[in-house]
Amino acid sequence: MFKRENGYKPWLINNKLDCCRFWRKHYDPFYKIVASLLSEFTNMNHTCPYVGPQILKGFYLKPELLLLPFPMGNYMLSLRWYYDKRLQVDTNVSFEFIEDLKTGK
8 A cells, every 4th residue: 555645655564464364354454455455346256266358447446445444545565466476467556535524424
């Protein structure tokens, strides 16, 4: 996770995850949030093995699913997907978080 501060800088989370293990038992709190954000838009929400195309389509950020408080700003979630210790896919999702100061949401 990166926050834009004079360029994108590492912010809060720098972690590795075994997806096959994670889908059997959601053991990592941060990736539980990421999974909840992506689950409606992908077919990658099942246990291994993954066969055929893995798709993430039509994604948009649902702020009500962000369970952590975020300071206002620009963010980038960078996900690197490895298989057999080789990088297969590099995914970057950028978003701007603006708090509605009138309602506090």
